[in-house]
Amino acid sequence: MILSLFSCSKRFKPSTNENEYSELTELNSKDTLFRISKSKFYEMGDDFAFMNRKGDTLISSENIYFTFKDTITTFGIILERETYDLIGINRKGERIFEVYMYDNGPDYISEGLFRIKKNGKIGFANEKGEIIIKPQFECASNFENGIATVTYDCYLYYDLDEHLRSESDSWFEIDKTGKRIE
Template sequence: MKGSLALAAIVALFSCTTQPQSEENQGAEYAEITDSSPGDTLFRIPGDAYEMGEDFAYINQKGDTIVPFGRYGLSFTDTITTFGIVIDKSGGNNELIAINPHGQRLYEVFWIDNGPDYLSDGLFRIIRNGKIGYADASGKIVIQPQFTCAYPFEDGRAKVALDCKTVTDMDHFVMESDSWFYVDKMGEKTE
């Protein structure tokens, strides 16, 4: 059994080819999550690339390279079924982004501590065009980005603001607004 797994891994490594991005999606800043089949699943190689700068790629089940080595700086996801979280090092910004199984950018992921926002009450914070929204555990956007500041969901609601500023000290930031309100998981105002 171990020999079969090792052989499969070696075959996958040596049969990697690069998949070009489709012309339809070139130039699009953000892609969307689409229905995927089990054949769309991507696997990170090597599987133990956990540090910034460690080279990795994503391959599909056929062994084709979908996301080539060196494209991203760090991977937070070893297997991508609907989305994965990586650090995009292009432009020197080291953006924390979500990608779909085709390697296309879906949105930026809200930084918290030293990595992506935590799943809280089934949702995590995302960013598009500088505004904060929420996605679910499958990566699907459930509340479109529209808030300047937003806290994680707790007990079915989240504290958000349309006008807000962030104040930063050396290690932390605080969100300040005079017009906080709460939204439910549908994005509707609530008490």
């Protein structure tokens, strides 16, 4: 039965223009989407679908290589099949932002926020996927004690241990609303 639902499902459409992003759909949705897989144990590359409680398939895995959660309430994080980009999607499977990659996976939530990217710039979203600080920075740290260190220009390079490093002469601190701390 799931096989027939997969065939008529709505497909995830990767953005063809980096300026094309969608919005979150329903922030307080009571209709959680559940990942349903044909295999007993879900692994990278497996076919799956996100279905609602009624059994309607809302998102298929056609362009998704991996999903990091088995449910979607407001947004989900997926690994795009062709590019291996980390993408934040809404409940319709539409791109809302790219998720900042950290240590071979999506950025972790620190003090309720995690780093996202839009058009190559870094910003911050909350656990619901709402963008709290619009993407505008070239480099940014996670929040610690209510403060993140950011810059509008930085140089990225890999050190001898192949860790990504960033350098800038113009770092400054912001609070969790994005205001500059003087």
